[in-house]
Amino acid sequence: MARPTSAADAAGLGKGRAIAFVLPAVTLIAVFLLFPALWTIYLGLTDYRLTGLAAADPQIVGADNYTGALTDPRFLSSLWLTVLYVGGSAVIGQAGLGFTLAWVLRTRQGPLRRTVEGVVLLAWILPSTVVGFLWFALLDRDDGTLNALLHTPGFAWLLDHPLLSIIVFNVWRGTAFSMMLYSAALENVPPSHLETARLAGASVPQQLRDVVLPLIRRHILTNLLLISLWTFNDFTPFVLTGGGPEGRSEILPVYVYRVALRDGQLGAGAAISFLILLINLVFALVYLRLLRGRRRQQKTAATATPPA
Amino acid sequence: MITLHALTKIFPGGVHALDDIHLTIADGEFFALLGPSGCGKTTLLRTIAGLETPTRGTVHIDDRNVTDLPPGQRDVAMVFQDYAIFPHMDVTANIAYPLRIKKIPRAERATKAAGVAARLSLTDLLHRRPAELSGGQQQRVALARAIACHPTAFLFDEPLSNLDARLRLEARTFLKRLQRELAVTTVFVTHDQAEALALADRIAVMSDGRMIQVATPAEIFHRPATTFVASFIGSTPMNLLPARATPAALHVAGATLPLPGPLHSGDNLTYGVRPEYMTLSPTERPDAFPGVISVLENLGTHTLVTLETPTGPHIQLVVPEGEEPPPGTPASATPRRALLYRDDTLLTTL
Amino acid sequence: MITLHALTKIFPGGVHALDDIHLTIADGEFFALLGPSGCGKTTLLRTIAGLETPTRGTVHIDDRNVTDLPPGQRDVAMVFQDYAIFPHMDVTANIAYPLRIKKIPRAERATKAAGVAARLSLTDLLHRRPAELSGGQQQRVALARAIACHPTAFLFDEPLSNLDARLRLEARTFLKRLQRELAVTTVFVTHDQAEALALADRIAVMSDGRMIQVATPAEIFHRPATTFVASFIGSTPMNLLPARATPAALHVAGATLPLPGPLHSGDNLTYGVRPEYMTLSPTERPDAFPGVISVLENLGTHTLVTLETPTGPHIQLVVPEGEEPPPGTPASATPRRALLYRDDTLLTTL
Amino acid sequence: MIRHTVGRLTATLFIAVVLAFFTLPMLWLASAPFDDTPAITTTIPEFTLRNFAAILDNPYALGSIRNSLIQGGGAAALVVVLAALAAYALSRVRVPGRDALLYLLLLLSSVVTGTAAMVPIFELATRLDLIDTHLGVVLVVSGGLLPAAIFILKDFMDDTPTSYEESARVFGAGPLQILRHIVVPLVRPGLATIAVWALASVWGGFLFQFILLRDPAKAPGSVILYTLYTEGGAPKLDLIATFSLLYSLPVVAMYLFVSQRYGFRFHGGIKR
Amino acid sequence: GTGGGSGESSVTLTIAANSIEGGKNAESAQWIKQWVIPEFEKSHPNVKVLFQGSGVDDEQYKTRIALDLKSRTGADVIDLDGIWVGEFAQAGYIKPLTEVGGATVEQWEGWAQIPQAVQGLGIFDGKKYGLPQGTDGRVLFYNKTLFQKAGLPATWQPASWRDIIDAGTRLKTAGVPTPIQLNAGTAMGEATTMQGLLPLLAGAGAEVYTGGKWTGAAQPLKDALGFYQQVYGGSGLGDPKLQQEAKGRDKSFAQFAEGKIGILAESDYFWRSVIEPQAGVAPMKNRDQAVGYAKIPAKEPGGGIRGQDFVSMSGGAVRVLNPFSKNPRLAWDLLAFMHSAAATKAQLAGQARISARTDVNDEVLTADPMLKYIADEVLPITAYRPGVAVYSQVSTALQEATAAVVAGRSPDQAATAYQSTLEGIVGGAANISG
Numbered sequence A: 001m002a003r004p005t006s007a008a009d010a011a012g013l014g015k016g017r018a019i020a021f022v023l024p025a026v027t028l029i030a031v032f033l034l035f036p037a038l039w040t041i042y043l044g045l046t047d048y049r050l051t052g053l054a055a056a057d058p059q060i061v062g063a064d065n066y067t068g069a070l071t072d073p074r075f076l077s078s079l080w081l082t083v084l085y086v087g088g089s090a091v092i093g094q095a096g097l098g099f100t101l102a103w104v105l106r107t108r109q110g111p112l113r114r115t116v117e118g119v120v121l122l123a124w125i126l127p128s129t130v131v132g133f134l135w136f137a138l139l140d141r142d143d144g145t146l147n148a149l150l151h152t153p154g155f156a157w158l159l160d161h162p163l164l165s166i167i168v169f170n171v172w173r174g175t176a177f178s179m180m181l182y183s184a185a186l187e188n189v190p191p192s193h194l195e196t197a198r199l200a201g202a203s204v205p206q207q208l209r210d211v212v213l214p215l216i217r218r219h220i221l222t223n224l225l226l227i228s229l230w231t232f233n234d235f236t237p238f239v240l241t242g243g244g245p246e247g248r249s250e251i252l253p254v255y256v257y258r259v260a261l262r263d264g265q266l267g268a269g270a271a272i273s274f275l276i277l278l279i280n281l282v283f284a285l286v287y288l289r290l291l292r293g294r295r296r297q298q299k300t301a302a303t304a305t306p307p308a
Numbered sequence B, C: 001m002i003t004l005h006a007l008t009k010i011f012p013g014g015v016h017a018l019d020d021i022h023l024t025i026a027d028g029e030f031f032a033l034l035g036p037s038g039c040g041k042t043t044l045l046r047t048i049a050g051l052e053t054p055t056r057g058t059v060h061i062d063d064r065n066v067t068d069l070p071p072g073q074r075d076v077a078m079v080f081q082d083y084a085i086f087p088h089m090d091v092t093a094n095i096a097y098p099l100r101i102k103k104i105p106r107a108e109r110a111t112k113a114a115g116v117a118a119r120l121s122l123t124d125l126l127h128r129r130p131a132e133l134s135g136g137q138q139q140r141v142a143l144a145r146a147i148a149c150h151p152t153a154f155l156f157d158e159p160l161s162n163l164d165a166r167l168r169l170e171a172r173t174f175l176k177r178l179q180r181e182l183a184v185t186t187v188f189v190t191h192d193q194a195e196a197l198a199l200a201d202r203i204a205v206m207s208d209g210r211m212i213q214v215a216t217p218a219e220i221f222h223r224p225a226t227t228f229v230a231s232f233i234g235s236t237p238m239n240l241l242p243a244r245a246t247p248a249a250l251h252v253a254g255a256t257l258p259l260p261g262p263l264h265s266g267d268n269l270t271y272g273v274r275p276e277y278m279t280l281s282p283t284e285r286p287d288a289f290p291g292v293i294s295v296l297e298n299l300g301t302h303t304l305v306t307l308e309t310p311t312g313p314h315i316q317l318v319v320p321e322g323e324e325p326p327p328g329t330p331a332s333a334t335p336r337r338a339l340l341y342r343d344d345t346l347l348t349t350l
Numbered sequence D: 001m002i003r004h005t006v007g008r009l010t011a012t013l014f015i016a017v018v019l020a021f022f023t024l025p026m027l028w029l030a031s032a033p034f035d036d037t038p039a040i041t042t043t044i045p046e047f048t049l050r051n052f053a054a055i056l057d058n059p060y061a062l063g064s065i066r067n068s069l070i071q072g073g074g075a076a077a078l079v080v081v082l083a084a085l086a087a088y089a090l091s092r093v094r095v096p097g098r099d100a101l102l103y104l105l106l107l108l109s110s111v112v113t114g115t116a117a118m119v120p121i122f123e124l125a126t127r128l129d130l131i132d133t134h135l136g137v138v139l140v141v142s143g144g145l146l147p148a149a150i151f152i153l154k155d156f157m158d159d160t161p162t163s164y165e166e167s168a169r170v171f172g173a174g175p176l177q178i179l180r181h182i183v184v185p186l187v188r189p190g191l192a193t194i195a196v197w198a199l200a201s202v203w204g205g206f207l208f209q210f211i212l213l214r215d216p217a218k219a220p221g222s223v224i225l226y227t228l229y230t231e232g233g234a235p236k237l238d239l240i241a242t243f244s245l246l247y248s249l250p251v252v253a254m255y256l257f258v259s260q261r262y263g264f265r266f267h268g269g270i271k272r
Numbered sequence E: 001g002t003g004g005g006s007g008e009s010s011v012t013l014t015i016a017a018n019s020i021e022g023g024k025n026a027e028s029a030q031w032i033k034q035w036v037i038p039e040f041e042k043s044h045p046n047v048k049v050l051f052q053g054s055g056v057d058d059e060q061y062k063t064r065i066a067l068d069l070k071s072r073t074g075a076d077v078i079d080l081d082g083i084w085v086g087e088f089a090q091a092g093y094i095k096p097l098t099e100v101g102g103a104t105v106e107q108w109e110g111w112a113q114i115p116q117a118v119q120g121l122g123i124f125d126g127k128k129y130g131l132p133q134g135t136d137g138r139v140l141f142y143n144k145t146l147f148q149k150a151g152l153p154a155t156w157q158p159a160s161w162r163d164i165i166d167a168g169t170r171l172k173t174a175g176v177p178t179p180i181q182l183n184a185g186t187a188m189g190e191a192t193t194m195q196g197l198l199p200l201l202a203g204a205g206a207e208v209y210t211g212g213k214w215t216g217a218a219q220p221l222k223d224a225l226g227f228y229q230q231v232y233g234g235s236g237l238g239d240p241k242l243q244q245e246a247k248g249r250d251k252s253f254a255q256f257a258e259g260k261i262g263i264l265a266e267s268d269y270f271w272r273s274v275i276e277p278q279a280g281v282a283p284m285k286n287r288d289q290a291v292g293y294a295k296i297p298a299k300e301p302g303g304g305i306r307g308q309d310f311v312s313m314s315g316g317a318v319r320v321l322n323p324f325s326k327n328p329r330l331a332w333d334l335l336a337f338m339h340s341a342a343a344t345k346a347q348l349a350g351q352a353r354i355s356a357r358t359d360v361n362d363e364v365l366t367a368d369p370m371l372k373y374i375a376d377e378v379l380p381i382t383a384y385r386p387g388v389a390v391y392s393q394v395s396t397a398l399q400e401a402t403a404a405v406v407a408g409r410s411p412d413q414a415a416t417a418y419q420s421t422l423e424g425i426v427g428g429a430a431n432i433s434g
């Protein structure tokens, strides 16, 4: 059978050429990502502002920005909102709906499948500024399409359920990626494994638990890592609610925007960005722990095909 | 007992994967489905298992109409071509999986799994993961899992095709013995005629969703009903040669053979002779196929000789080892037993 | 000509995939590498191709030391077990790929590809994609691609193992004829002994990275050097029975056989006899193995009979069709030709 | 059978609900541009094409879409090429700590795409003389997109069987040839995904494009969309609705083209 | 930015403004491109003038300009909101005009035409940093049709906050859905501060920043918040939800135009650009007949800042010189030219709008009684915001305080919370008065 992939240097690249292949990307990343990122992290240690006296002569304030943020009730509530937002819209919403769609569409072909996939993808690729208008039209208090459909005139979705609104919005916005990734992953689940479970009388949840999830662990991990990271840094809900009312939808990217751009406190903004990075790291470690042993199982899955 | 009545399966694309199949498989019978790739073997098996819904027709298992039952309620076990052993479960968990779904207590499951495993000499492997098993061992785990749930029927889809040649032979004997002992009705899909001949009580040869011939191995081997079956059966392919009838004789590839009975000269005749049923001689004879030896293939105790006839067709025959002339030698082959087909349907044995 | 000198390959994990291999393959020879899974066949082939770097030893092709050359400069063509036909190119582009790398003009490439394709009856498929080809057709495309670059040697890694039983036989004959015509040195990896016997001029039987025996097919079949080789060769597995020598006779599974020469009673002896070289008789004889018929497997013109001997071992033998007693019958099997091994090494033929 | 039917029915219902959920918000884009008096809500339009005439009068509208194409296409191309090269090398050659390093870069990319990195990036662009150039925008956004692109592409490359490459190698193909002839076509759906993703990311991006570019004739659509407001910040809906539609069309067209051509699915089209 | 010029003798000057053709502030962009540049190039044959338009959110424009100036690049003549002058000066991004433009600055004829108060827009720490372009004033707009329905006079001028509430109550009784629209909350942003809280604070007798100290939770603030409570605290006079919506301000405009709002506090921008009969975003065909305007009263007569009966707030843009300009003298010439009477008139292009120059105002504003009213009645009593960097944060804190009241908290609670936020922003209670 096919040799172990990825481990082998099949194309005879060799270290030298491998470095040459990686170099352009690494250079670009070093210059336009690493360097500004480190600079930003440094800014986080100062009281730097875009204008005013602090712009002319920024002072090193050490961890003040960090302690400031961590003692700011708005930051903490914002953090909590973000955790809810990421958990609700990315982990449960996008990953859940994306998986369900991939699962349901798995056995279907033809125009229906193409239509559903096309519409879901469209929501993903539309420019975010445009998307804001679309959702206003949907959720507007007075003449919103949703209120018209549900016969609930005057119901202020964005004001009364701001967090829920942006969660649903983000599910709409980002499900496409998870759907595509899981569709691909499901294609790698041998149908015979599922059918074995069905023959044994397993229900759909049992099939998922016993057969599908163990086999696509690695894809689940990749997906969760990426969508959490993206959702953590997603600024789009700002166009819907502006963080309000009363900060009830002020997730961290919006908080950073307010601190860094509206209030001009770039130093504090940089510190919070770095805090977001650390929180993401924690998320990643949690995922790794939850999906622990994926390496071993992955290896197992890869070599499980019997020799020809 | 499995009874199929007027079973038809048309796939969305319009493919007639099964076309009006009528079949009864007796209790405890070892029944083989044989046919080329794409003829509908797997579809038939899957329809019995309930993994495909038939377009028309019914499936009965032990007098129970199961056509509309979901697979889990049909009480059959299937072994897939790729074994479908769950890579994340160890051998015990794999074998006990059907029992787990049936909500049998954990302790009892382990005991039962161990019992079945012992029977298949898997006891030492109970805690291994599938990745740590050889192909043959994996196959036995798949079998054990099928046995563990005590089904009324086994459905095997080419379970041996992934094994290497050596292991395959051993597994074949093993499977046969196991089925004898358990006496469970078994439907076995293969496209290897040798496997079907060696294992089955009866064989159905399929082509394009239809059953061409259903018979015992010996019958199938000796009296293949059509040239299709004839070409499919035998460890070396049967020579199928175009024949021409004159009022006096049968003319086949340069040989003049006696007529088996009255034949029309316009008939579309095919003369079939197995490589094993021919004798090679260095001299030319009128009732032998003349030609030049072109390729020799060692079959161990025998050699497969390819003879290029002046009229075109290649003829293959088996000669005992040591008796093969070198390539390039002129030689002739005399048929001992043969079959005559008219319009690809068996007319008579010769 | 390919010469391997002291070739050793140790994988990072410490696996000795090749262990001090010395071998010379003559010009135009069809050489088969035979052995169980994991014995190092693919590694050897890949080392010749330059896809693996040997830990020690050298590879010469036509007196040129190629040990340190990259694969592209060795002038060999390899057909991979999974064919490795590029799925995104049509048949023409696949066949012409080596020529494209050699920067041959597009028009010339197409002509050459068409020529090779014609030779392999692929002309009608030139514009198909691999996904639209059957397994047999894919294999021919892989061959055509290898032929198109006119190499000094072909390296084939189990090219037939993905084909179904029927196609495999046809492909075998075809391959043999092709190699004859092109007369290019060919190394052919297989774990199917029948394939090796049928095709090769010489066979190397490998085990654990070493060459156990290198010889012609007939030699390997009739005088397997060790019990390992014996067990590996033959379309039905050789019966290998523990034997005990007394000063007067050889005692094997209930039979008392004449001594081939002076033997020590303490020797670790194995008696090997092929199923084909035994005669079944209903009566008991002292020089025959007694037992009860347990399993019958139809081999077409013959039947494989398994005999359970009272002392334990199962003995298999082949009887002509129609002569097999029903299971349960007592019978005895008389060996006609046999081999005697001491410490698993061939002592003498009997 | 009953269970089966119920299951099928539930699935169909689910699909219908999902379709509705995903299309409902898009209605505005279908109605407002054609409405004589577009509102921020969806209404049955009083049909007119006047808004299109109005947007064509805007001196920057059409040019900005071209600029978006240059910047988005440039970034997509750059990201795809560099990420493919890097992902391939990383997938095939062992580098200790490779996965952790990739993930670290991925995390850092989130810092750089945030508001706070504005000053460093602007200073950098000024020093490198990239202000007011398309190239500057392309380089800056590519830097932020590359880690995720490599992360995703590496997964694809890991999954392609190596025997194709070895086969090409035996025929004498060099690494770049192998990448071009074999690997790229095999992971084409992945590359297409990355390309569309990169394009869509750049397409909607505002802040960096705005601070890096000076000449409004170089501004992309996302920036021009922001100018269609009054001095008091009220949206000129006739222009915005129409421009939104025009501005979305290229992305949709690109998606349709890519999906037609390459399947636009992870792993799709690779027959193994 | 400051190009060295393409030929030996030719130099390039660049103008940056937050306006763009076909988009935001298009008239201003058009004026620069079609009048200023050709006219100036005519008189300066070796000078090429370029225009760098933006036309985006003020915050984003500010960011871009700040970044440019920080890296010592950028246009030669730059538009700034007057409120940014202080923070830009503190950051060293801009310098007093005389330092950049040289001695000729003081001799400019225009200074005499710009009222002292308006000049204040460009002044920081007593130094002139920019030339003001114009200003505005805030008043109460009211719908005469609705007033008539409620039996209120067609010419209405409240004398105290009480009068406003009374009118609102009458309107409510007459079935007007939203009698009073007083911007509140954070979603409205700076509109809340400028149209709402600061005029009220002024009406209660306090300024947000005086004598180096910020106004904390003192009585005037509590009074102002108390007025919010009267409007939004269950009286039904205002629509609290509207204040929270991200597009609430736009909707309030539309609602006023549709006759759903009785009284609305806004700047003259509302008159000029929102309900303007032809080109407004929420046009009212009968604006001149149906819409009245009144000065914002102090809490009680005489209770406003400086003992005034009426109050207002003003803002306005200025133009500054880039201190890093390669041709500062020439840039000053351009700047002065852009603020000449001819240029100013050309900019107005017949439209009525309050410019910085009295001579132009006298000539132009006769066309529009409303703007004349602002110039004559409102500007003399108006006040400006403090131009220091932390103002934007203070403004946000004020918006939050109003939001808290709208959401139902008491003015005292909101004021206390504001006080503690303010302490965090301005560096302790020492910088806070009251």
Ligand SMILES: Nc1ncnc2c1ncn2[C@@H]1O[C@H](COP(=O)(O)OP(=O)(O)OP(=O)(O)O)[C@@H](O)[C@H]1O
Pocket (backbone or CB within 6 Å): B011, B012, B013, B015, B016, B017, B035, B036, B037, B038, B039, B040, B041, B042, B043, B044, B191
């Ligand atoms: N899900 C499906 N949709 C459409 N056609 C199908 C489907 N499954 C099978 N077919 C078609 O039905 C026919 C029978 O397929 P089936 O899998 O039963 O063949 P088979 O005899 O098992 O072949 P093989 O030996 O290759 O496994 C084939 O032509 C196949 O292409």
Ligand SMILES: Nc1ncnc2c1ncn2[C@@H]1O[C@H](COP(=O)(O)OP(=O)(O)OP(=O)(O)O)[C@@H](O)[C@H]1O
Pocket (backbone or CB within 6 Å): A001, A307, C011, C012, C013, C015, C016, C017, C035, C036, C037, C038, C039, C040, C041, C042, C043, C044, C191
């Ligand atoms: N890249 C590798 N790294 C480590 N060990 C390897 C590698 N490739 C092969 N091996 C080991 O080397 C030994 C020989 O492998 P090889 O692939 O040559 O066997 P083979 O004879 O071709 O077997 P098969 O018939 O299964 O193809 C095996 O034990 C295998 O596990």
Ligand SMILES: [Mg+2]
Pocket (backbone or CB within 6 Å): B041, B042, B043
């Ligand atoms: Mg099948």
Ligand SMILES: [Mg+2]
Pocket (backbone or CB within 6 Å): A001, C041, C042, C043
């Ligand atoms: Mg191998």
